[in-house]
Amino acid sequence: MSDPYLPESPVEGMVPTLNKTGWMTIELDACSRQFAEYAGQCGGEALDIGCAYGVATLAALEQGARVCACDMEQAHLDILKERTPPADRTRLRTCVGVLPEVEFPAAGFAAVLASRVLHFLSGDAIEAAVAGMYAWLQPGGRLFLVADTPYTGPWYRQAAAYEARKAAGERWPGLIDDYPALLPPGTDPQGHPHFINPLDPDLLHRTCEAAGFTIITAEFLPSAGPRARGNEHAGLIAVKPD
DSSP: OOOTTSOOOSSTTEEEOTTSSOEEESSOOHHHHHHHHHHHHSSSEEEEETOTTTHHHHHHHHTTOEEEEEESOHHHHHHHHHHSOGGGGGGEEEEEOOTTTOOOOTTOEEEEEEESOGGGSOHHHHHHHHHHHHHHEEEEEEEEEEEEOTTSSGGGGGHHHHHHHHHTTOSSTTOBSOGGGGSOTTOOOTTSOSOBOOOOHHHHHHHHHHHTOEEEEEEEEOOSSTTOOSOSEEEEEEEOOO
């Protein structure tokens, strides 16, 4: 059954964001599912940043978590609040914010999820965002990251170029600085990102380790679509040392 609060989608398993910056998956990937479970039993507040319409937030609330849901689009947060069961609303708070500029108190969260957000940032902004997440987490808190890889989206055609750049040692080998050129013919580029910076597990691992995290897992994840190949997303789980 379709969700009356969500916009119609031409892509199975995905919902377009209102600001055209990306898509929210209907089903949770393995990393986001682990976030929801951990958030429900960690005892502290969890942050879902770049939450869109709140698929992970709602799953965490269902597990009994307290969640701060943050997104760049107030309309997404309004829809999330409408989608939240009344019994869970007292454990949800929302705020508008954009990585890496958004700020939260140091050591304020027991868990942080940033799902399918980082690939919209430059390399420097990714490093700044991860450093911010390190500061926001309590000692012993866990970080959950999911990013699109070079093997999905309209940029998958340039996967071979990414692999060559990575082999040559480029720091951000997936960076594509003309994203609108990859859109299907006839697509209005207005509102779409100017660039895209798809990531892989190695890049997430390097960035988080440099920020001070201890890495638990870093691996490829399949998309939620029916033709998933298993490498559409990169997932990482890490812990801030005590």
